[in-house]
Amino acid sequence: MSEVPVPPANLEYQRAGRWSLFLKRFLRSRNVMAGAIVLGLVILSVALAAQISPYEPTQQFRRHRLQAPNAEFLLGTDNLGRDILTRILYGGRVSLQVGIVSVAIGATVGTLLGLIAGYIGGWSDVLIMRFIDMMLAFPGILLALVIIAVLGRNLQNVMIAVGLSSIPVYTRVVRGSALSVKQLDFIIAAQALGASSGRIMARHILPNVLAPTIVVATNGVAGAIISGAALSFLGLGQQPPDPEWGLMLNEGRDYIRVAAWVTTYPGLAIMITVLSINLLGDGLRDILDPRLKL
Amino acid sequence: MGRLLQTVPTVFLVTVAVFLMLHLTPGDPAEVFLGDKRSSPELLEKVREDMGLNRPLHVQYLSYMGNALRGDLGRSLQTNVPVLEQILNRLPWTIELAAAALMIAAFIGISVGIIAALYHNTVIDTLAMALALVGISMPVYWSSLLLILLFAVQLRVLPAIGQGGIERLILPATALALVSAGSLARMVRSSMLEALSQDFVLTARSKGISERLVVIRHVLRNALIPVVTILGLMLGNMLSGAVITETIFARLGIGQKYVEAVLQKDFTMVQGTTLFIALMYVFVNIVVDIVYAFIDPRIRYV
Numbered sequence: 001m002s003e004v005p006v007p008p009a010n011l012e013y014q015r016a017g018r019w020s021l022f023l024k025r026f027l028r029s030r031n032v033m034a035g036a037i038v039l040g041l042v043i044l045s046v047a048l049a050a051q052i053s054p055y056e057p058t059q060q061f062r063r064h065r066l067q068a069p070n071a072e073f074l075l076g077t078d079n080l081g082r083d084i085l086t087r088i089l090y091g092g093r094v095s096l097q098v099g100i101v102s103v104a105i106g107a108t109v110g111t112l113l114g115l116i117a118g119y120i121g122g123w124s125d126v127l128i129m130r131f132i133d134m135m136l137a138f139p140g141i142l143l144a145l146v147i148i149a150v151l152g153r154n155l156q157n158v159m160i161a162v163g164l165s166s167i168p169v170y171t172r173v174v175r176g177s178a179l180s181v182k183q184l185d186f187i188i189a190a191q192a193l194g195a196s197s198g199r200i201m202a203r204h205i206l207p208n209v210l211a212p213t214i215v216v217a218t219n220g221v222a223g224a225i226i227s228g229a230a231l232s233f234l235g236l237g238q239q240p241p242d243p244e245w246g247l248m249l250n251e252g253r254d255y256i257r258v259a260a261w262v263t264t265y266p267g268l269a270i271m272i273t274v275l276s277i278n279l280l281g282d283g284l285r286d287i288l289d290p291r292l293k294l
Numbered sequence: 295m296g297r298l299l300q301t302v303p304t305v306f307l308v309t310v311a312v313f314l315m316l317h318l319t320p321g322d323p324a325e326v327f328l329g330d331k332r333s334s335p336e337l338l339e340k341v342r343e344d345m346g347l348n349r350p351l352h353v354q355y356l357s358y359m360g361n362a363l364r365g366d367l368g369r370s371l372q373t374n375v376p377v378l379e380q381i382l383n384r385l386p387w388t389i390e391l392a393a394a395a396l397m398i399a400a401f402i403g404i405s406v407g408i409i410a411a412l413y414h415n416t417v418i419d420t421l422a423m424a425l426a427l428v429g430i431s432m433p434v435y436w437s438s439l440l441l442i443l444l445f446a447v448q449l450r451v452l453p454a455i456g457q458g459g460i461e462r463l464i465l466p467a468t469a470l471a472l473v474s475a476g477s478l479a480r481m482v483r484s485s486m487l488e489a490l491s492q493d494f495v496l497t498a499r500s501k502g503i504s505e506r507l508v509v510i511r512h513v514l515r516n517a518l519i520p521v522v523t524i525l526g527l528m529l530g531n532m533l534s535g536a537v538i539t540e541t542i543f544a545r546l547g548i549g550q551k552y553v554e555a556v557l558q559k560d561f562t563m564v565q566g567t568t569l570f571i572a573l574m575y576v577f578v579n580i581v582v583d584i585v586y587a588f589i590d591p592r593i594r595y596v
Contacts, residue, residue, distance in 0.1 A: 134307035137572045139530030141537060149556045149564045150318050226433045230538055233435050234553050249435055253542070256439065257447050264443070267436040275431040282427075 025287045032287070035279030042273050046096060049089035057090035058082065058241045066259040076261040078252065080241075084262065088269050091243035095270070098159050098228030098237075099221040099277075105163025106224075107217045110170025115201045115209075117171065118178025129175075132168045141165075141227055148236050155244075158237040162227045166220055173216050177209035211288040218281035222274045229270055245270045297583050301576055308576065309362075312569045313355050316561060323347055326561055327371065367566035372558050377566035381548060387457055388547035391539065392532040394467035399474035399532075400525060404518070406475070407482025411517075412509070414487060422479065429476025434535050438469040438542045455544040466543040470535050474528045481524055482517065489517040519590045526582025530575045 026032055045052060061073075061081035069076040075084040117128040138146060147161035181187065182205070190200050229246030231237040238244035240251070245266045252262030316323045324341040342348055346357060361367070367377035410422035445465060446454035456462050489495065490513055498508045537549035544550075548567060555563035 130303050130307060133304045134311060137304055137308045137576050138534075138568070139527075139571075139575050140534030142534040142568070142571060145534075145537065145552065145556060146315065146564075146568055149561075149568075150315050152320070153556075222431070230433060230435060234538065234541060235557060236553075246435070249439065253439065256443055260443055260447070263439050267433075267439060270433055270436060271428075271431055274433070275428065278427060278431050 022287065026283075029283045029287065031279045032283030035276045035281075035283060038272065038276035039280060042092065042276065043096065046089055046092035049086070049093065053083065053086040053089055055083045055086045057087050057243045059086075066255060066262070068259070069261055075265045076259065078248075078259075078262045079255055084248075084265055087243035087248060088245070088266055091245050091248055091266065092269060092273070094155065094238055094242075094244045095225050095229055095246075095273070098155070098162065099225035101159045102161075102163035102166065102224040102228065103217050103220045105160065106166030106220065107170050107213065109164070110167040111174045111206075111209075111213055113167065114171040114174025115178055115205060118175035119182055119201050119205055120197060125175075128171065132171050135165070135168050138165075141230055144227055144231060145236070148231065153236040155232075155238050158228050158231045161231070162224050165227075166224065169216055169220065170213060173212050174209050177212055178205050181205055181208045215281060215285040215288055218284055219278060222277040222281065225270065225274055225277075297580060301580060305573065305576060308572045309359055309569065310355065312565055312572070313358050315565055315568070317351070319561075326559070362569065367569065368562040370555075370560055370563045372555075372560045372563070377563055378570075380551065380563070381567060381570050384546055384548045384551055387545055388533065388536050388540070388549060390463065391466055391470065391536055391545065391547060392529060394463050395470035395474070395532050395535075396525065396529055398467055398471035399478055399528065402471065402475040403478025404482050404521065406479040408486060408514070410479065410483045411486030411490065414490075419483075423483070426476040426479040429472050429479070432472055432476075434469055434473060434538050435542060437472050438466065438539055441465045441469050442542075457543075457545040457547075462543075462545075466539045466545060469542075470532055470539045473535070474531060478521070478524065478528070482521060485520055486513060486517040489513045492516070519586075522589065523582055523586055526578055526585075529578055533571060533575065 049057075059082060061077060061083075063081065064073065064077050065081040066079055067073055067077045067081075073083050073085070075088065077083055078087070113128050113132070117125040135143060143165035144158075144161040147164055148157055151157040151160065187200060187204055190204055195203075228237060229244065229249070232244045232246035233250045235250070238247045240247065248266035249263050249270075252259070252266070255262050316326065319326050322338070324338045324345065324347055327341055327345065328337070346354055349357075365378055367381075369376050370380060373380075406422050406426065410419045410426075413419050413422075442454045442465065445452045452465055453462050454465070495508060495512055498512050499505075503511075533549070535549075536547055537552055539545070540547045540550035541553050548571065552564070552567050552571075554560075555567065
């Protein structure tokens with residue numbers, strides 16, 4: 001690699017250097033590439049569901065109920081004679097959407113709270129962290145269940161519930177990083193120049209806490225897909241007849257003795273998707289933040 | 295002691311949040327209480343009066359907490375059975391499941407993690423970590439159904455549903471354990487690797503002790519300390535994961551009741567169970583912290 005010496009004062013050059021380094025590591029990591037390719041294929045096929053499948057997701061072929069995978073129905077049919085592959089493709093749109101929207105909600109609110117708690121500190125820190133402790137007292141999917149119980153059960157509330165219940169992770173990570181960044185010289189310099197707290201948080205702290213947040217958010221999408229599908233599985237999210245991976249698993253449960261494919265394939269879809277996102281997330285962690293170990 | 299004081303605000307906020315659940319629900323709490331039953335204005339007013347909904351919020355909170363402290367969490371809107379009685383009836387099944395799952399997760403996770411660390415950067419390590427990743431990526435409902443498919447439908451060696459007896463415990467506990475086992479294996483591995491690179495290990499080796507003794511006496515002891523904390527946190531995940539496993543395996547535990555209550559809009563039941571589980575979880579965490587300080591003298595909560 002022949003690299004032109006970069007004048008240290010030129011920020012543009014440095015930034016480009018950082019990005020190309022990132023890209024280089026990204027392309028070199030086998031796990032990241034495997035994860036990215038598989039995830040890309042999943043997103044592509046889900047997006048092209050209408051082009052790939054000749055059927056509608058709720059279309060019923062009454063004469064072809066519970067058929068094993070064959071040339072006409074590649075992954076078989078369910079108890080109502082609906083094509084499983086078609087339902088997996090359309091259902092994947094919902095599952096991926098739940099994953100992304102809930103992470104967007106959780107990461108935004110969580111990061112904001114973490115910035116305030118970490119940078120401003122004082123009473124705001126105490127209040128926010130007590131609130132976070134309170135949320136953490138509801139372990140795992142329980143918090144999402146509580147929120148669903150309050151808001152009512154539908155898909156939109158699933159995204160809100162899963163999103164809100166993921167706030168603590170982001171707040172903790174961002175607060176921790178903000179606390180350490182806060183003491184660095186360039187922040188003190190910015191304060192001396194009279195920059196407002198808002199400006200310092202947005203322009204100086206945020207970019208420096210972004211790396212761990214991205215890592216957490218990537219794995220968070222996998223977790224959100226699992227939780228979202230779990231809620232639909234329990235009957236609290238997507239309602240029949242529309243497809244969703246968790247709901248499909250639940251619908252196939254009664255036929256597991258006679259038609260295992262009705263449950264196996266949607267489950268496989270969740271697992272492949274989650275696995276690829278986790279591979280990507282683990283790889284990103286090694287690239288972006290080697291210190292962050294889990 | 296300081297650790298205990300620290301949880302006071304948490305417990306207070308938890309109770310306030312659970313109390314407010316009913317008031318945060320869109321619509322009139324009295325209507326929520328009546329559920330789908332037809333409600334005339336007079337009936338609504340009577341319910342409001344009976345429930346004390348016309349009193350100021352903080353008075354309502356105090357009376358709710360006063361009752362809760364006396365063990366009165368209200369009655370189920372569906373069955374009219376006291377909420378606490380139902381919880382206590384079902385608790386043993388959930389504890390049995392969570393404890394069994396925790397043991398399985400600890401056994402698999404710790405042994406896989408140790409083996410991976412001892413064979414660091416070999417095929418064994420790669421294979422173990424690939425397995426751990428698959429474990430983490432398996433949602434509990436999916437692994438439950440796979441286990442049912444394999445052991446109950448194909449091999450017919452274990453019953454698919456129900457409770458009571460060890461043979462009905464193996465499948466749900468294993469399903470619940472797999473995710474935790476995966477993340478535990480990763481943590482034990484990195485914790486072991488860190489301990490292996492410490493100076494005292496080098497010293498121990500240079501003294502000429504056998505590698506086995508070095509690992510058992512020096513490495514394991516230090517590497518497994520953080521695992522205790524993780525196991526405590528995992529118990530919380532087991533409790534919430536039980537919501538799904540109990541539903542699938544038709545075990546009449548708290549988790550299954552909880553889902554049923556949410557589906558039936560049985561609000562007192564949801565409220566009481568939520569409070570119970572959250573407080574239980576906070577309590578478990580305190581115990582874990584105390585145990586942690588006990589086994590690791592470097593940690594002190596003053």
